[in-house]
Amino acid sequence: MNRTPRLAVAATASTLALALALTGCGRSDEAGTTAAGSSSITDGPATGTIEVWAMGTEGELLPELAEQFEADNPDATVNVTPVPWESSTEKINTAIATGEVPDVMQVGTTLLSGFVELGGLAPTPEGIDSEAFFPGAWDTTVVDGTSYGVPWYVESRVLYYRKDLAEQEGLAAPKTWADLTDFAARLQDAGAEHGIALQTRGNSTALMYLPFYWQAGGEIMDDAGEFTLDSDAQIKALEYYSSFMRDGLAPPVLVEEEKVQNFIDGKLGSFVSGPWERANLLTTAGDDFADSFGVVPLPADEATGSFIGGSNLAVLADAANPDAAWKFVQFATDPATQVDWFEISSDLPAVQASWDDPALADDEAVAVYQDVLTTARSTPAIPSWAEIEHELDLLIEQVIAGDLSAEDAAQQMQDAATSIGTGLD
Amino acid sequence: MTVSARRRRTGLAAWGFALPFAVLFAVFMLLPVASSLYMAFTDMHGADLKSPWAVNFVGLDNFVAVLGDPKFQQAAGNTLYFVGVAMPLTLGIALLLAVLLNSGLVWFRSVFRVGFYAPVVTSIVAVAVVWRFLLQPDFGLVNSGLGVLGIDGPRWLTDEVWAMPSLIVMATWRNVGYSMVILLAGLQGIPRDLYEASAIDGAGAVRQFRSITVPLLRPTLLFCAVITGIGYLQFFEEPFVMTQGGPLGATNSVAYEIFNQFGFGNYGVSAAMSYVLFVAIVILSYLQFRLLRTEK
Numbered sequence: 001m002n003r004t005p006r007l008a009v010a011a012t013a014s015t016l017a018l019a020l021a022l023t024g025c026g027r028s029d030e031a032g033t034t035a036a037g038s039s040s041i042t043d044g045p046a047t048g049t050i051e052v053w054a055m056g057t058e059g060e061l062l063p064e065l066a067e068q069f070e071a072d073n074p075d076a077t078v079n080v081t082p083v084p085w086e087s088s089t090e091k092i093n094t095a096i097a098t099g100e101v102p103d104v105m106q107v108g109t110t111l112l113s114g115f116v117e118l119g120g121l122a123p124t125p126e127g128i129d130s131e132a133f134f135p136g137a138w139d140t141t142v143v144d145g146t147s148y149g150v151p152w153y154v155e156s157r158v159l160y161y162r163k164d165l166a167e168q169e170g171l172a173a174p175k176t177w178a179d180l181t182d183f184a185a186r187l188q189d190a191g192a193e194h195g196i197a198l199q200t201r202g203n204s205t206a207l208m209y210l211p212f213y214w215q216a217g218g219e220i221m222d223d224a225g226e227f228t229l230d231s232d233a234q235i236k237a238l239e240y241y242s243s244f245m246r247d248g249l250a251p252p253v254l255v256e257e258e259k260v261q262n263f264i265d266g267k268l269g270s271f272v273s274g275p276w277e278r279a280n281l282l283t284t285a286g287d288d289f290a291d292s293f294g295v296v297p298l299p300a301d302e303a304t305g306s307f308i309g310g311s312n313l314a315v316l317a318d319a320a321n322p323d324a325a326w327k328f329v330q331f332a333t334d335p336a337t338q339v340d341w342f343e344i345s346s347d348l349p350a351v352q353a354s355w356d357d358p359a360l361a362d363d364e365a366v367a368v369y370q371d372v373l374t375t376a377r378s379t380p381a382i383p384s385w386a387e388i389e390h391e392l393d394l395l396i397e398q399v400i401a402g403d404l405s406a407e408d409a410a411q412q413m414q415d416a417a418t419s420i421g422t423g424l425d
Numbered sequence: 426m427t428v429s430a431r432r433r434r435t436g437l438a439a440w441g442f443a444l445p446f447a448v449l450f451a452v453f454m455l456l457p458v459a460s461s462l463y464m465a466f467t468d469m470h471g472a473d474l475k476s477p478w479a480v481n482f483v484g485l486d487n488f489v490a491v492l493g494d495p496k497f498q499q500a501a502g503n504t505l506y507f508v509g510v511a512m513p514l515t516l517g518i519a520l521l522l523a524v525l526l527n528s529g530l531v532w533f534r535s536v537f538r539v540g541f542y543a544p545v546v547t548s549i550v551a552v553a554v555v556w557r558f559l560l561q562p563d564f565g566l567v568n569s570g571l572g573v574l575g576i577d578g579p580r581w582l583t584d585e586v587w588a589m590p591s592l593i594v595m596a597t598w599r600n601v602g603y604s605m606v607i608l609l610a611g612l613q614g615i616p617r618d619l620y621e622a623s624a625i626d627g628a629g630a631v632r633q634f635r636s637i638t639v640p641l642l643r644p645t646l647l648f649c650a651v652i653t654g655i656g657y658l659q660f661f662e663e664p665f666v667m668t669q670g671g672p673l674g675a676t677n678s679v680a681y682e683i684f685n686q687f688g689f690g691n692y693g694v695s696a697a698m699s700y701v702l703f704v705a706i707v708i709l710s711y712l713q714f715r716l717l718r719t720e721k
Contacts (some may be wrong), residue, residue: 097474114690117472201583202669253583253672257557383472387689397673401585423472423690 040126046076046324051102055085096120101316103325109140117383121148122315136308136377137350149314151350156376161270163294165190173296180299184249187269195249197271206392213237214305230414238406297372308376384423391416464696471690487697500682508657511593519604527612542602553666592663604649611645647717
């Protein structure tokens, strides 16, 4: 008896959904990213309120930089909302879908294409010079030929090694692939249990591996936008990468959490990581440890190559105050502001000119990144990249475990990427 | 006329009282369920959030793709393995603990009750940290203990064979307290005199357990089995915090795969996966009801 009304409600709801679906369904042909003709930024100071969303540490520190902007633009107010990284994608997706968006937001370089696909970001106007930035960083803003943001800060991967162990063996920084293998072996001779640590599984394994692929001369996509993952460079790089685990020079299964402690204990000779690791090492081991390790660029093979990450600043397509928003972006990516921001947050400037400033040039621990960043590159700015990267993570893990040959893995990478597609339609 | 008017008025009043719930239920339950069902039959993905109606109907294509996907098959196999081992293990241990707490232990009963229940209310994040220390291959408590016995313990969480058993033990430890408390309540509801009567008839402890405890506990056991089964089929937190589904996909579960596919923006495919999981839950619950229903 009491079942009937509930059933009726359910039935009505589903019929309604179906009816709506049937009348409204079907993709329109012109769907996709509409690249509006890029406008330009007006002259004069910014006015009005600028809502900014920033993540993690940046979200906490940005108000300090915003004060400078407000001092230069008395009629403008900057409201910074810190957003935790973990929930940022959902929060931004929801904001874009509902149109309740901020004016400016910080976008992780690898996440940008997803928001562009949703139609959430505005194309970069004229008046922002792409040449001013590291080319790898600028590329992360370009989706399907149009730029949708401006590089804000960058990070890249380098080789951390135990200086004391290397000196003991009279080792110079490795320049080539053969050098690196020898370097790892000799660090073991000097007493390390493992000469090097490379990520063997889990999220972002591909980001650790791809620099080696680029060094071998590999490309993820060609100019026509087709995947080129089944190249000889892929086989070569996979064999080289897995050779460290196979030959006992690197832990066959790396437990990330133990890496830093093993390095400090001298059980690990070297590892690949980004600029944040320095602070991490010094907090764990004390400031004296700074003399015990060195940082050098990754070795080169056919080419030099590293991964470039970081964040861009983007203005939302539905921003309420776009002109002031772009002025804020322009301010944040000005060479002088970038140096100020480096001093506030330790984030490395994305603008090349900022690196001539003594604050960076005279700091050895930082200066090493400059050359690395000039040739470092990111993963393709395509919406489906996260899914492709997940497939690569799984395949690399199988090659390291010896379950899959490098040839088969290269082929499967290509097949997986091709079947997933670029997500740009 | 007055009767029908009064009836109509009580009807309206009833709807008035039901309205807050009905509206909340419709908005937060019915609508999402209907839209996920809709999603499962379309090619919806991340970019369609702004215009969810502008998608193509693909019929059963998503379901065909899901069932033919080797990664999903592996995840389904892993989930069955997990449920098949962890569920009987959890219920068995919970029953054992409940019986022990109900009969023998008098002094420290509440201490034990709290001890076994604590993991249920502890955050998985804290649990994960502790268990990672326990299972750490070189200096972890488990392998150190095994070392004393002269056994060289495996690399629990990174070994393809041992990763799943490790998670099974961890999940059992986490969930056994819940079933234990429910079963303990069930045991305390069994009249004492039944045991006394059977003792007079010469029944031993084993016979009492088989002929009195288990039959009278059937409804409680059924409840625990269904709740545990539903929870375990949605096995997600343990691999998420401990292994990320690895090594080599050995601890990837259906719920984890759904989470991944949603993350990649493949809404259609992951909605289809959710309904496959839903059907599995219905089947498991049906089997449990058949198996454990009270005999008339």
